[in-house]
Amino acid sequence: MTTTTLPPGKKTEPVSAPPGGISDRSRAERRLGWMLAGPAFVIMLLVTAYPIVQAVYYSLFNYRLTDPQNRSFIGLGNYGVILTDALWWQAVAVTVFITVVTVVVELILGFALALVMSKALQSLRPVLRAAILIPYAVITVVSAFSWQFAFSITTGFVNKWFAWLPGIGADTDWFGDKWTSLLVICLAEIWKTTPFISLLLLAGLAQVPDVLQEAAMVDGATWWQRMWRVTIPNMKAAIMVALLFRSLDAFRIFDSIYIMTAGANGTESVSFLAYRQTISRVEIGLGSAVSVLLFLCVMGIAFGFIKGFRIDLSQARGER
Amino acid sequence: MPKSPGRDTRRARGPGDGPARSRRLRRGLSGAAAALVATGTLAACGGGGSGGTPTLTWYVNPDSGGQAKIAAACSDASNGAYLIDVSVLPRNSDAQREQLVRRLAAHDDSIDLMSLDVVFAPELAQAGFLAPVPEDVASDVSEGVVQGSLASAKWDGKLVAVPFWANTQLLWYRKSVAEAAGLDMTKPVTWDQIVKAAQDQKKLVSAQGRRAESLTVWFNALIESAGGHIIEKNSTNPDKIQLGFDTAAGKRAGEVMHDVATSGVVGPAFSTANEDTSASQFEGPDAGFMVNWPFVWAQAQTKVEAGTLEKSVPQDYGWALYPQVDADTPSAPPLGGINLGVSSFSHYVDQAYEATKCITSDENQAEYMITNGNPASSSAVYDDPDVKKAYPMADTILASLDAAAPRPLSPYYSEITGGLQREYHPPAGVNETTGQKADDLISAVLRGDELL
Numbered sequence A: 001m002t003t004t005t006l007p008p009g010k011k012t013e014p015v016s017a018p019p020g021g022i023s024d025r026s027r028a029e030r031r032l033g034w035m036l037a038g039p040a041f042v043i044m045l046l047v048t049a050y051p052i053v054q055a056v057y058y059s060l061f062n063y064r065l066t067d068p069q070n071r072s073f074i075g076l077g078n079y080g081v082i083l084t085d086a087l088w089w090q091a092v093a094v095t096v097f098i099t100v101v102t103v104v105v106e107l108i109l110g111f112a113l114a115l116v117m118s119k120a121l122q123s124l125r126p127v128l129r130a131a132i133l134i135p136y137a138v139i140t141v142v143s144a145f146s147w148q149f150a151f152s153i154t155t156g157f158v159n160k161w162f163a164w165l166p167g168i169g170a171d172t173d174w175f176g177d178k179w180t181s182l183l184v185i186c187l188a189e190i191w192k193t194t195p196f197i198s199l200l201l202l203a204g205l206a207q208v209p210d211v212l213q214e215a216a217m218v219d220g221a222t223w224w225q226r227m228w229r230v231t232i233p234n235m236k237a238a239i240m241v242a243l244l245f246r247s248l249d250a251f252r253i254f255d256s257i258y259i260m261t262a263g264a265n266g267t268e269s270v271s272f273l274a275y276r277q278t279i280s281r282v283e284i285g286l287g288s289a290v291s292v293l294l295f296l297c298v299m300g301i302a303f304g305f306i307k308g309f310r311i312d313l314s315q316a317r318g319e320r
Numbered sequence B: 001m002p003k004s005p006g007r008d009t010r011r012a013r014g015p016g017d018g019p020a021r022s023r024r025l026r027r028g029l030s031g032a033a034a035a036l037v038a039t040g041t042l043a044a045c046g047g048g049g050s051g052g053t054p055t056l057t058w059y060v061n062p063d064s065g066g067q068a069k070i071a072a073a074c075s076d077a078s079n080g081a082y083l084i085d086v087s088v089l090p091r092n093s094d095a096q097r098e099q100l101v102r103r104l105a106a107h108d109d110s111i112d113l114m115s116l117d118v119v120f121a122p123e124l125a126q127a128g129f130l131a132p133v134p135e136d137v138a139s140d141v142s143e144g145v146v147q148g149s150l151a152s153a154k155w156d157g158k159l160v161a162v163p164f165w166a167n168t169q170l171l172w173y174r175k176s177v178a179e180a181a182g183l184d185m186t187k188p189v190t191w192d193q194i195v196k197a198a199q200d201q202k203k204l205v206s207a208q209g210r211r212a213e214s215l216t217v218w219f220n221a222l223i224e225s226a227g228g229h230i231i232e233k234n235s236t237n238p239d240k241i242q243l244g245f246d247t248a249a250g251k252r253a254g255e256v257m258h259d260v261a262t263s264g265v266v267g268p269a270f271s272t273a274n275e276d277t278s279a280s281q282f283e284g285p286d287a288g289f290m291v292n293w294p295f296v297w298a299q300a301q302t303k304v305e306a307g308t309l310e311k312s313v314p315q316d317y318g319w320a321l322y323p324q325v326d327a328d329t330p331s332a333p334p335l336g337g338i339n340l341g342v343s344s345f346s347h348y349v350d351q352a353y354e355a356t357k358c359i360t361s362d363e364n365q366a367e368y369m370i371t372n373g374n375p376a377s378s379s380a381v382y383d384d385p386d387v388k389k390a391y392p393m394a395d396t397i398l399a400s401l402d403a404a405a406p407r408p409l410s411p412y413y414s415e416i417t418g419g420l421q422r423e424y425h426p427p428a429g430v431n432e433t434t435g436q437k438a439d440d441l442i443s444a445v446l447r448g449d450e451l452l
Helices: A024-058 A077-083 A086-119 A125-137 A140-151 A178-207 A210-218 A223-234 A236-251 A255-260 A270-280 A284-308 B017-046 B066-077 B093-105 B121-126 B135-141 B147-152 B175-180 B191-201 B213-225 B248-261 B275-283 B295-306 B349-359 B362-372 B379-383 B385-390 B394-403 B413-423 B434-447
Strands: B055-060 B083-088 B113-117 B162-168 B170-174 B204-206 B231-233 B287-292 B317-320 B335-342
Touching (some): A077 A284, A086 A125, A086 A178, A086 A236, A086 A270, A086 A284, A125 A178, A140 A178, A140 A255, A178 A255, A210 A223, A223 A236, A236 A284, A255 A270, A270 A284, A270 B093, B066 B083, B066 B349, B066 B362, B093 B113, B093 B121, B113 B349, B121 B335, B135 B162, B135 B349, B147 B162, B147 B394, B162 B362, B162 B394, B170 B175, B170 B394, B175 B191, B175 B317, B191 B248, B191 B287, B204 B275, B248 B434, B275 B287, B275 B295, B287 B295, B335 B349, B362 B385
Parallel strands (some): B055 B113
Antiparallel strands (some): B113 B335, B162 B335, B170 B287, B170 B317
């Protein structure tokens, strides 16, 4: 049931190829591919691989930017310090919490928004799409400031508007406690990045062929049945890609925390910890080690998704 | 589907292409932006080139334009010896330090002069980022400077920066509230007294409980007023710095902090209150007492002029020396302000030190104090009749500066203040073990055994 388009492989497979070898044509194509992608590949190496390698190298040293003479090699010492420190594990817990909460809520909201966009009238669709996308166009720091001002006890309107809810009054100090701070941080993230997920899901929705929907309708399937058995299975790849991208992004959360709490009340994320060691304390060695660990976490998430959920990225491009 | 090599998957377009494409586009745009910035910077660098008048670049903290004005005046007064350009640093002092340290560590020669917060000098001097102060300049600029400012400009017994302006916190009070509570404000008062008076009158005591530098400012004033110091024994070797959190004075400071925070008269969001929160609380109907910098006076006057504050409100403002921790022991008020540093990577060190003499002249300090609200570091300025007119509390500010104690002077200041903020926040949670914990944490961080 999930096979909805003709596999393009059939058409492009070199029919005249000798068994086990590559044809001249595909060799030429491969060379063209390298020539087209090569410059980008070299630039990627320069701007990403080089800093990563350098960070790994620095992470093996006790190196303070203001005291370069006393730089000394300490092997994996920095990693030992970090992994035995309660602060690191607290930051990991906060980061995982924010990632899970925001991604789950964003997926549900994003899906609903994608449905609205796909079902909207042809004339309304561009307007609706622009309106939904606006939060994503806002710079994260700006969005963090506006959420902070909204919830602030002196300049905010939230306490006044929601005073009818139990537990909220003029004196509610949102940034004075760990969980209320995290709530505001999560809300800001969700508001800002739901459009991203909904856009990816909208593309996934567009991929579900109408013939399948019609067939299901003819068979007397209800809306729910069509949703669960036709729509969602057909856009599984799009959902997984959206989840993967957002999880990687959410795990690196920094701006909102920096602006709203600056890490007070145990709201530090892993990125914030790396920033504090590297930029504030100018301990390049220790900070690089935190960054490398953050990098490994992100790699782990990516691998976990790809292997665990068997995401085939090519599937998301409508090739199967 | 064929387990395809990469090239095959590129043929068809699907949803995956959307974000990837937009990211590629974004990367292209940011590349173009970077190129633009680069050309702009190159063009700017050309100005200071060889031949002609050297252009000094002065990195200033944001103010109301006073430093730019002084720069222009001193450029004119130099008779073509130098021109001064200002470049504005971030608003927040942590961010100012981060930017300067990064640039100096990269031997950035575009910095000639820097406005340094009073706590920055030791770190930069120890790292060799500050050009040595010539002796004639040193004796010139340290004459008649209030002692706290001078102390903060020294490292290892030598002057490493030039004192520019000095700041201190006063105890501000509403005359009506103090009178109703029967508090004699002509004599020094203690924290206990003002908390009790505020409780009696159901008014607020405004202080800064936010996890920020202001918390260190407060704690340092408390521990110094109690006769102790955050750093008991200083050293350039981080392993040998001895801390004083777990001493009698440190415990007493923690006790006062806790008592104030839990007194019920500090307002609803004390753990996030900063100087601006305090200032607006003090303009409100529940105002009683406040510890804060003198900018609150200029701010209230501006608001009266703009018609957003009743004239009677600042008329009710009273001021006194910072509250004492224990009666009969004089208080040690907080010290702030800006010193001028000259980068050792500058091509024009001599001209830059010449310029500091002009910038910190009494006339310029007086003008800066009146127009920008930042108190002078030279005591002579406080006799200026214009300054006295603009600041009726000028004498109190000078007395406070004379008694003020600087925050710990150390190349590892960011570790010390960061550790303090982690352990002493929220202030209501401070107890008798906090000092020990802060001692342990900061020592471990300095040894490199723990994260901060």
